[in-house]
Amino acid sequence: MLALQFVTLLLSAAALAFPGSSKRSIPRGFVSTRGSQFELDGKPFAFVGANSYWLPLLTTNDDVEKTFKSMQQAGIKVLRTWGFNAINGSELVGALESGLTYYQVWNSSEWTLNDGPQGLQRLDNVIETAGKYGIKVILAFTNNWVGYGGAELYINWIAGAGNTHDVFFTDPRIIASYQKYVRTIVNRYKNSPNIFAWELMNEARCLGDMLPAGPNCVAGTNVVPKWYRQQSDFVKSLDPHHLITTGGEGHFFWKNPVKYWFNGTLVSDYNFNGQAGEDFDKDLLLPNIDFGTYHLYPQSWYSNLDTPGSNFSVEQWGLGWIDDHAISAKKANKPVILEEFGVGGLDNKTNIYPSWVQRALDTKHA
Template sequence: MKLKACLFTLASVTVSLSKPMPRQSTSFVKADGQCFTLDGQPYTVFGSNSYWVGLSGLTTDEMHVTFKDIAETGGTTVRTWGFNEVTSASGDYYQLWNGSTSIINCGSTGLGNFDNVVAAAKAENIRLIVTLTNNWSDYGGMDVYVNQILGEGQPHDYFYSNPEVIAAFQNYVKVWVERYADEPTIFGWELVNEPRCTGSTSATSGNCTTTTITDWVKTMSAYIKSLDSNHLVGLGDEGWFNWSNSTDFAFDGSQGIDFDANLAIDTIDFGTFHLYPYSWGKETPSAMVWGQEWIENHHNAQATCNKPVLMEEFGVSAGQNQTTTYKNWYSTVINGGLTGVLIWQAGSNLTSGPTPNDGFTIYPDTPVYYLEQQYSAQLGARN
């Protein structure tokens, strides 16, 4: 098999941020070997996460500012949440639970509002990766399904194995996927943010393994493909490996994720991984070096499987050698041949105030914002 890698000689690049924004193509982004393409030409995935853009009560004008700020870094792609599970209606939400029954909110505070997100992204020539549920309790996530259908405190990992829960999630996914099946602004669907056997609660069955989650990924990705042949599908995982010779939690399969096995699934089009060495206890002897090796390991998996892989979340705080670390990691992505990269997370200064800041947020006119402009140009030139 001929391997198609996204690694080319870097050229000298000048970025003009004042030139008119090109109109968005009406075609869909495709995967081709280790690359993405659009209308038969390379499509560079560079951008950011903005989980909050459809869930923070933003006006349509503020949505436009959000995407414009990202586009001005050279961003092409934004990852955002396509979920908010609630048991009491308030603010923007997508699914309201009453006992084991749920109603999907298609009104102006639900999918109608996400229509505005799509329109604002399209106007700024941004494509969206839409994540469909959360491993964690933020904005509801998996445990809401399990608790509402099976009872409070039931094991988190039943989300992957219980037929009633799987059917309920498929019902939710079906509404989203069919609504936007013909919308090219959607780059692709992601099954879940950061799946693991464990979640925000301590309840687990004790029976969850990498096979449990890989089988679920096969089921759910094939289900989406049966509904939507236009869009790419990814998992949204942190990239944990399952290497038989390791006792390190990032490499031993103990989180329930086998990156290599999941990437090899026919109905998964691209791989994802995240990078938070300080949160993961990987800061010694060097968080920067550990992260560089993490990127290289995932590029090796990308080359072996011959599919695109994205570093779709990464972060260190301003007090953790942030600028130097990001220069190292961006350079490793670009020079090493990883397909693309999305920083966590975008920030904007809106008329209603600054967008959420979790310590990683990058606002316009800051050193890392200017770094993004520099490295987006380099990644685009490589491709």
């Protein structure tokens, strides 16, 4: 879910160090992992972060500077933002008139890169300014959703009409195009200590906004986990030093998934039955996925239950979701972060946010 209406945070709590040494020689200033904790230059690195996907869209350096100054004053140590923004060629005139930031223009099955002052130079400025204020950046390569030019632009321009959303993860032409863009971004910043981690995709799912999932991407087919493996291996081949994560929402594929009653029917829970395409426990074990991510939006995920008079508790469900991912993190002996969360309503925020944040901190796998 794009965090348009919610305040969202990244949370990590340093856990006790586990035996073992770093898998590779880490350049100074690069974040690494040791067991279930993050480290920076050999010391535990715990942080509160912010999702500011919109930061590279700011059109003045002054606005970027003021944003980072505010983050620093608030104790923010990690920023998560988009390393993508793509448009159709038909939108180019409007983008030039409005000053919109864009990195890719699609006119055919081949996109054109914009590395000029209205393009990647703005992202350059964000990465550079982050370092000035002591903030590390998690950079996502693309979006599962339509917003800001995500997966379905690749699908529409390369695979064409009539395809399901999941061809993004399997079509060799789409994968090659995605990797071409990833190579551009990684090579541009791979020597920068201002990068915290690369994120393969924001919220990968079998389905998208406009296109449904196909029969090849259902529970148990491993389409998304195989893509995670393929792309994390690819990124690590380009950059052996920065961390890599999925950017996923943390959906599980449990042998005995959670069920709940709705309108007198026992319903299999989408977040636990593998339908989304992820397999959080399995994905976290991939050799080049250095830490896991999960998101938390029970109001929208269970809108049919979160109604007046219902005994469904947004707060309690969220606490359970946090616990489930902490258990998975402990088994994998890797860090996990609560990367996005949100609820609507001021009273909800006041009451629920402290509860969720404290639970995430208490688990020490936040």
